[in-house]
Amino acid sequence: xxxxxxxxxxxxxxxxxxxxxxxxxxxxxxxxxxxxxxxxxxxxxxxxxxxxxxxxxxxxxxxxxxxxxxxxxxxxxxxxxxxxxxxxxxxxxxxxxxxxxxxxxxxxxxxxxxxxxxxxxxxxxxxxxxxxxxxxxxxxxxxxxxxxxxxxxxxxxxxxxxxxxxxxxxxxxxxxxxxxxxxxxxxxxxxxxxxxxxxxxxxxxxxxxxxxxxxxxxxxxxxxxxxxxxxxxxxxxxxxxxxxxxxxxxxxxxxxxxxxxxxxxxxxxxxxxxxxxxxxxxxxxxxxxxxxxxxxxxxxxxxxxxxxxxxxxxxxxxxxxxxxxxxxxxxxxx
Amino acid sequence: xxxxxxxxxxxxxxxxxxxxxxxxxxxxxxxxxxxxxxxxxxxxxxxxxxxxxxxxxxxxxxxxxxxxxxxxxxxxxxxxxxxxxxxxxxxxxxxxxxxxxxxxxxxxxxxxxxxxxxxxxxxxxxxxxxxxxxxxxxxxxxxxxxxxxxxxxxxxxxxxxxxxxxx
Numbered sequence: 001x002x003x004x005x006x007x008x009x010x011x012x013x014x015x016x017x018x019x020x021x022x023x024x025x026x027x028x029x030x031x032x033x034x035x036x037x038x039x040x041x042x043x044x045x046x047x048x049x050x051x052x053x054x055x056x057x058x059x060x061x062x063x064x065x066x067x068x069x070x071x072x073x074x075x076x077x078x079x080x081x082x083x084x085x086x087x088x089x090x091x092x093x094x095x096x097x098x099x100x101x102x103x104x105x106x107x108x109x110x111x112x113x114x115x116x117x118x119x120x121x122x123x124x125x126x127x128x129x130x131x132x133x134x135x136x137x138x139x140x141x142x143x144x145x146x147x148x149x150x151x152x153x154x155x156x157x158x159x160x161x162x163x164x165x166x167x168x169x170x171x172x173x174x175x176x177x178x179x180x181x182x183x184x185x186x187x188x189x190x191x192x193x194x195x196x197x198x199x200x201x202x203x204x205x206x207x208x209x210x211x212x213x214x215x216x217x218x219x220x221x222x223x224x225x226x227x228x229x230x231x232x233x234x235x236x237x238x239x240x241x242x243x244x245x246x247x248x249x250x251x252x253x254x255x256x257x258x259x260x261x262x263x264x265x266x267x268x269x270x271x272x273x274x275x276x277x278x279x280x281x282x283x284x285x286x287x288x289x290x291x292x293x294x295x296x297x298x299x300x301x302x303x304x305x306x307x308x309x310x311x312x313x314x315x316x317x318x319x320x321x322x323x324x325x326x327x328x329x330x331x332x333x334x
Numbered sequence: 335x336x337x338x339x340x341x342x343x344x345x346x347x348x349x350x351x352x353x354x355x356x357x358x359x360x361x362x363x364x365x366x367x368x369x370x371x372x373x374x375x376x377x378x379x380x381x382x383x384x385x386x387x388x389x390x391x392x393x394x395x396x397x398x399x400x401x402x403x404x405x406x407x408x409x410x411x412x413x414x415x416x417x418x419x420x421x422x423x424x425x426x427x428x429x430x431x432x433x434x435x436x437x438x439x440x441x442x443x444x445x446x447x448x449x450x451x452x453x454x455x456x457x458x459x460x461x462x463x464x465x466x467x468x469x470x471x472x473x474x475x476x477x478x479x480x481x482x483x484x485x486x487x488x489x490x491x492x493x494x495x496x497x498x499x500x501x
Contacts, residue, residue, distance in 0.1 A: 046435055047433075047434030047436060047472050048434065049434070220431040220477075221431065223431070223477075224434060224472075224473055224474075224477055226474075227473060227475075227477065228434060228471075228473050228474040230474055231473075231474035231475065232471070232474075253376065253378060253380060254376055254380035254381055254469065255378075255380055259469060259471065261466050261469060261475075262461075262462045262463075262465045262466045262468075262470075262475045262478070262479070263463070263466050265462065265474060265475040265476060265479075268476050
């Protein structure tokens with residue numbers, strides 16, 4: 001018989017290294033030749049989209065089109081430390097470093113332009129890579145012309161910045177601290193499953209997600225992270241299990257260690273909550289790892305709702321479900 | 335090691351390549367022909383990253399020996415789209431956000447192209463099944479389905495919904 005059920009789970013996730021580690025990111029922004037603005041960062045884009053995010057941030061701050069931004073990423077000769085692409089930290093840390101470097105560059109643009117225009121910076125306007133006096137917008141200088149003039153004076157139109165927030169080491173006894181992580185992402189998922197009580201096979205039908213990520217710098221990327229993380233969570237909940245015997249992995253391949261395929265993908269409904277409550281760039285927080293965490297407990301709850309079987313060790317394989325149903329087990333006592 | 339020479343047509347170009355009986359087609363494509371768009375994932379036909387189209391069929395190039403490709407017509411990801419622009423399937427992948435790390439993407443795009451060549455009006459179920467031999471660890475597949483749907487809609491409206499082979 002096929003039985004349906006729903007389950008819910010809510011998680012909070014403190015991101016960045018936190019716990020008093022000297023976690024930080026360095027970035028620079030400079031006006032370079034041929035109509036480009038160069039951002040240097042060592043942040044590794046492994047597909048999560050950090051380079052898209054920082055392109056947007058730099059373009060927003062410097063009031064230019066995204067095409068104007070050029071990035072030198074991850075070259076040890078040309079970039080400084082941005083920390084690892086882990087701990088759900090790059091949008092927050094490198095996003096902030098790039099925002100601060102871009103703001104530094106913008107300040108320098110105002111500074112040098114006010115000298116050029118023999119004017120005060122509050123009387124200057126900026127649009128599409130040009131700076132001008134508000135009382136005469138037609139008399140404008142491009143960032144690149146300004147950079148040339150600055151260079152003739154022996155200076156350079158650039159800025160470097162780092163984002164280096166303070167966190168506290170948690171008390172070893174209580175695990176508590178004043179500020180253990182820079183910020184927290186919150187995710188709630190409701191999962192709807194169908195359990196075949198003859199075979200024990202679980203199909204995840206629908207996943208409804210709300211995520212409070214402060215600000216979605218790139219909503220499509222955020223959705224992609226949530227969908228990808230959720231499908232990894234489905235794998236964790238239902239199929240992924242490394243079998244180790246005497247130090248040897250017995251299933252070191254994708255026939256023995258199953259991961260979700262396109263056939264295992266549910267329908268997604270995702271709502272993003274933009275509650276700007278942190279020091280993140282434009283209020284943004286991280287979504288990489290938080291996207292994975294709620295799925296497995298929500299699925300376990302949904303299976304319980306559907307069948308009355310409460311299974312507490314992952315993955316919840318068909319064998320475990322059939323065994324629990326046979327024993328009419330409603331709790332986790334073995 | 336015995337050497338032998340095979341001839342194949344790859345991305346519309348005839349090539350003569352010296353190889354060995356135990357060389358995999360994947361290695362011939364990547365190492366000898368320097369077409370590194372084709373990726374090696376698992377190396378045992380489970381993940382679909384090394385997918386190419388050989389004589390009109392999707393194959394895992396890690397499971398094909400190079401001599402088996404003698405006389406074959408092969409399309410790799412480099413043969414999709416041209417200097418004038420990207421293929422509609424590639425454009426749809428970019429627009430839909432169907433690419434994250436990109437490692438599965440060449441195989442996914444070839445699988446999607448092959449599916450749409452056979453069926454320009456796939457159902458959601460047919461789309462899922464059409465790429466079920468290609469694993470993706472990043473996207474959760476949803477945006478890949480969206481991309482294939484977008485490409486199918488565009489291609490079918492372009493050829494008036496007739497579903498021609500060369501659409």
